[in-house]
Each structure stands twice: as C-alpha cells, then as structure tokens.
Amino acid sequence: MSKEYPVKNTDPSVNLRLSQELKDTIQAEAGKRNLTVSKYLRELLEQIYSGDYCRYETLKDKVENFLFCKDFVQLVVWIYSKRYNKEKTESKEELDRYIATLKQVHTHVPDYLVKEFDKVLQDVMKVRYEESEYSYQSFWFLESGLDKSRFNLKLLEQFLLDDESLRD
Secondary structure (H helix, E strand, O other): OOOOOOOOOOOOOOOOOOOOHHHHHHHHHHOOOOOOHHHHHHHHHHHHOHHHHHHHHHHHHHHHHHHHHHHHHHHHHHHHOOOOOOOOOOOOOHHHHHHHHHHHHHOOOOHHHHHHHHHHHHHHHHHHHOOOOOOOOOOOOOOOHHHHHHHHHHHHHHHOOHHHHHHH
C-alpha cells in the first residue's frame, strides 16, 4: 500500500499507537506552539534526552516561587507605597530584608527589570547606611529628576500583568 503523500526526507521515523486522549493532548500542545505534531514531539524528546526539559521546569518553578514569595510581594507593595510617602519610616531590619530581596532579583526577572530594581537597591542602601542623624532620609527612586534614575513602574506593571512574560 503506497502513501498518498510520500515522505520528502530520508530521516528515520517511528510509528506508535496512542490513546485518543493522549493524541488530542499532543495535538493541542503542538497547536498552542504553532508547531506540527512531529516537530513538537521531536523537540520534546530532544529536551528530555539533553536534560533541558527538567532544567527548564526547575528554573520556571524557582522563578515563580520567587515572584510569588512573601518577601518579593512585600517589596513590590512597598515600592508602590513610596509614591505617597518617600520618607524613611522603615526599621533597619525591614530595609535589610528589602536589600536581601533586591539582591536576588537579578536571577528571576529580565535584564530590563533588573536595571530598574538596581535603582531601588542603590537608593535603599544609601538610606540604610546613612549614619548621620541630621540628614533628611527619604527615598528618591520614584521621583528622580532624571528619567534614567527613576524607577519605571510601568515596566514592572507590564511584566507582572502579562502572563506571557511571566512564562518566559
């Protein structure tokens, strides 16, 4: 029995039987990625045998755990709260916790956001380690006169509200 559409390449092939449910799932996943079923399964098998599949899942879990951890959420809420009151009202322990969280950001968000969080880190460290009791301690990362020194809340909002960027 000959095929209607002969295979155009000489790559080896494998035939196997699947349940209808599994076949439907595979087709749906391939469709989501705009891939043929063959290409989707080929890439999936390559990732599994190279070890990249598990590595990706592990990194994804690590990033999601950080982005939804209490310390990061508190940091983001605190950053937003500084729009209304830029004066230092935090204890040294709170500032130390923010600093520790800010130092972890670089492995969990894209580079363009790391640059934004570095602005906050720099400002928080300046206020935290300022020893003079005569200095007026306030945070300026949201109100800097220069755009390049000001924390861009829009970039953070876009990142957190875009499901696709969270997946990437």
